[in-house]
Amino acid sequence: MHAASDESLITRIASGERAAMQVLFARHHVRVFRFVLRMVRSEALAEDLISDVFMDVWQQAGRFEGRSSVSTWMIGIARFKALSALRKPTHRSLDKEVLDAVKDDADNPEEIQQKHDKSDILRRCIEQLSREHREIIDLVYYHEMSIEEVAGIVAIPENTVKTRLFYARKRLAEIAGDNGLDRGWP
């Protein structure tokens, strides 16, 4: 028997079916966790937030209208939760602190050069992007969202999605250049 679609799981969740919630949770919680963790940069907070996200799914499943895919809907909820958490004073400085720590780590060109691993360098460079740029990079490359889906999640026009990704990639190339990786672009 083939696996139930996300949409059918949401319908079953709307009727209060716990088993459907377990399937949906198992299917998506890691991606939602990673998306949130990239934003809040605290595993404990990210774990709390995914619980909030899936509780929203449980409570709002009956109102899901199918205008977007379920995964897009959940990432949208997760983004809202993460941004709300970041606005709280306790977590406002966390992003910057961790970013600074990451940047310090990545600012050692000798160490980076020794790795001779372009992908590893790029990973570290992505960490140094602004939250907005990192977010769009991950939404497109890791979460494989379409232009329309990213526009819906981030609440920006589709053309802005394209230009924001262009500038994120441009900034990534600059950071890579600063770290000794000349990508020859743009």
Next chain:
Amino acid sequence: MTDEVQMDGREIADLLPWYASGRLAGRERHRVAIALASDPALQRELALILEEQTASIEGNEALGAPSRAAAARFFAVLDAERPAKTPWFDVADWIAIRVPGWRPRAIAWGTIAAAVLVLAQAGVIGELLSWRPKTYALSSVEPSPGGRNGAIVLVAFEPAASVAAVAQLLQANGASIVAGPLPGGLYRLRVGDRPLAKADVDALMMRLKAQANVIRFAAPETGPD
């Protein structure tokens, strides 16, 4: 030149990340593919994008997964939140939410359409649509239709079974739902179109009970039809 709008180089390049992730619609994907075939600069940029994509994926994979305790905490909260339901009522809800008009639930229309289609393919839609909410709680009993025989069995469906799985089971056994939900969440099925010998009924029971992921209970109806 066709009537297609010519896209400039930057416009094509801006679509490359979605070309790489396979998220471009057919027409745009076709245009990008054509441009890529003859433009070395675009090919180089696509190679860079694939590197970025790999780095993003690896970066995310390196984040690991939430702890098992996180899942346990969530489901503990969920169990405290969800209203207590008896399994029997779950069965009624299970059917009701899939047919428009039975319950005032906000259900995605696409899902409803798909569910109805599956039911129709199984040949049960006629019986199901004949139900009315007013008789829903009274376990409507179908008057014996003239000229139709077949074995009558009582079943209870697994709440987690999908509509497709139920439809498939009904179709495979030449069965249709003729009444339900009866008290206790049971449904009355008519199997075949002629009376079955006891051995055939026993074999039918074994087949139904073997579908444990769909059928929770099955028994031949012993009373008059």
